[in-house]
Amino acid sequence: MKTLQLTSSDRAILACSRFFGRLPHATVEAILEGATLSSHEEHDVLFRQGDSIDDVFFVISGLVRLYRLGKEGREADVAVFPKGEMFAENAMFLGRATASAEAAEASIILRLDGRKLRQFAAVDPEVAQALIEHLCHRGKMTEDLLAEDRLLTAPQRVASYILSHCPNGxxxxxFRLPFQKNVLAGKLGLAPEALSRAFSTLRLSGVSVKGRLIEIRDRQALERF
Amino acid sequence: MKTLQLTSSDRAILACSRFFGRLPHATVEAILEGATLSSHEEHDVLFRQGDSIDDVFFVISGLVRLYRLGKEGREADVAVFPKGEMFAENAMFLGRATASAEAAEASIILRLDGRKLRQFAAVDPEVAQALIEHLCHRGKMTEDLLAEDRLLTAPQRVASYILSHCPNGxxxxxFRLPFQKNVLAGKLGLAPEALSRAFSTLRLSGVSVKGRLIEIRDRQALERF
DNA sequence: CGCGAGATTGAATCGTCTCAACCGTAGTGG
DNA sequence: CCACTACGGTTGAGACGATTCAATCTCGCG
Known part of the structure; x- marks a missing residue:
């Protein structure tokens, strides 16, 4: 882990994020005051399930995996955050982290002071509004994962993931997978082997996979799956 | 479905709910203005996945099941709301319902005007704050379900559910199950048969089940499970 | 060229679902 | 009062899907 300075290109990423994108520059700058930026290598742990953290995190670049721990070192991903996503807002309001977080690849992470953000939310309705919409969106994402786990088989989940990256029409x-297959497997709640097998199943339906490059011949076939 | 009047005991339930409990009486009354109360029978559908609803719902009495639809009429519960819970706030901000909702038993439901609640949240930081905490709590609940689905077997999930009802120490x-085993099975992401089998497995670890009454002889044994 | 990490494949096992049969209890109607 | 039925729950057998562990493959990189 190494501490860094916030560059202007970093600010650009903040500016197009769901959360900060809605807020006026002045507000963003005020929230950012005192924030720290750090770079992390793959597998660096940002915080652990049960930690009483009072920070909010923002992925400037790279990828962060949020996961819960089970017996005997088992891990279950509950979310994966690419560049431009904010996370751990829950911990800020709930007091403790309900999950662990680690860099799923080399990443640059912005860490905001949770207390300050809470104060802003309590005073500035615009911030509160942005936070509310952010939380609704996160809630939907988790709900999506839960529903897919319960309704779809492995190949169907993969098909659904692929379709979510399809330009409609x-x-x-x-398209290129934005991360290792390993990570995708975790996000979809599958063992890596199961993901592999799902891809071979989909090959029969016109999906070809070369490294991270995914090619789809017939979108309809996937939707029917 | 039948329209009703809001009684004082209904207001008492609102007053101890997570959301309304934090707000001053005057605010609650203002939000409640124009709200409609209705009674529903088991299996009454309150709204359907994809509906563009602009309401927030509150369970005055009974039980509501929130579920997503899959192929061939399959259903997956994403949440179950007992008396005193508010739901469908997501739909209010996202525009459309991401899931369907139906009464899991005879229920009385309060329906608030979403537009009005949004306006309050945009103006009154106290309301916004309450909404934020509500959403954080909901998010954690869904995350819990997802993690349990991915980490635990059926008997472990049931054990975890039982333990969550255990007075600590x-x-x-x-305790008595607050709803039909059917509903519990759905909430835990199990077929009713699987729940049944999970209970018989737990019987060997000191859990006895008679109708809805659950008795636990040895808490430790359950935790080890 | 050879190494190593990620990815794939195979075989065995485990867990859950499905479908069907059955049980027990609470109503219902003769 | 006693069948009859309806419903929620349980049990059994078989099928299916995913995990596990081990072996193999592939590709990028020193």
Whole structure:
């Protein structure tokens, strides 16, 4: 872990994020005051389940995995945050972290003072509003994962993930996985082997996978799956 | 469905709820203005996944099941709300309901005007604050379900549910299920048969089940499970 | 070229679902 | 009062899906 200075390109990322994007520059600057920026290597732990942290985190670059611990070192991802996402707002209001967080690849993380953000939220309705919408969005994401876990098989979950990256209206398309298959497996609640097998199943439905590159021949076929 | 009048005992329930409990009486009254109260029978649908509703719901009595629809009529519960819980705040901010809701038993439901609540939240920081904490709590609940689904077997999930009803510090205790086993199965993401089998497994660890009455002989044994 | 990490494949096992049969209790109607 | 039924719950057998562990493959990199 290394401490860094906030650059102007970092601010650009904040500016297009769901949360900060809605707020006026002055407010953003005020919230950012005293925030610390640090770089982390893959597998660096940002905080642990049960820690009483009073910070909010923001992914400037890289990827963060939020997970719960089970018996015998088992881990279950509850969310994965790419560049531009804010997380751990829950811990700020609940008092303790309900999950652990670690960098899923080399990442740069901005750490805001939770107390200050709470104070802003309590005073500035615009901040509160942004926070509310952020929380609604996060809630939906988690709900999505839960519902997919309960309703879909592994190949269906992968198909659903692929379709969520499909520009709507196109019948054939391709894209690059934004992270390792390992991470995708975790996000979808699968063992890496299960993800692998799901991809081979989908190959029969016109999905080809070369490294991180995914190509889809027939969108309809996937939707029917 | 039948329209009703808000009684004083209904107001008492609102007053001890997580959300309304934090707000001054005057604010509560103002938010409640124009709200409608209705009674519903088991299986009455309150809204459907995809509906563009602009209301917030509150369970005055009874039980509401929030679920997503899958292929071939499959359903997956994403939350179950007992008396005193508010739900569908997400839909209010997201525009559309991400899940369907139905009464899991005969229920009385209060329906608030979402637009009005949003306006209050935008003006009154106290309301915004209460909403934020409510959303954090909901988020944690969903995360709990997701993590349990991914980390625990059926008997472990049931054990965890039982323990969550255990007055801390007691080694032996008993309680009544607040709803049908059917509903519990849904909440835990299990087929009713799987719940049944989980209970028989736990019987060997000192859990006895007679109808809705659950008795636990040895709390430690459950925790070890 | 050879190493190593990520990814894939295979085989065995485990856990849950499904479908069907059955049980017990609470109503219902003769 | 006693069948009859309806419903929630339980039990059994079989199928299915995912995990686990081990072996193998692939590709990027020293």
């Amino acid at each position: 196109s019948t054939s398309f391709s | 007691s080694t032996s205790f008993s």
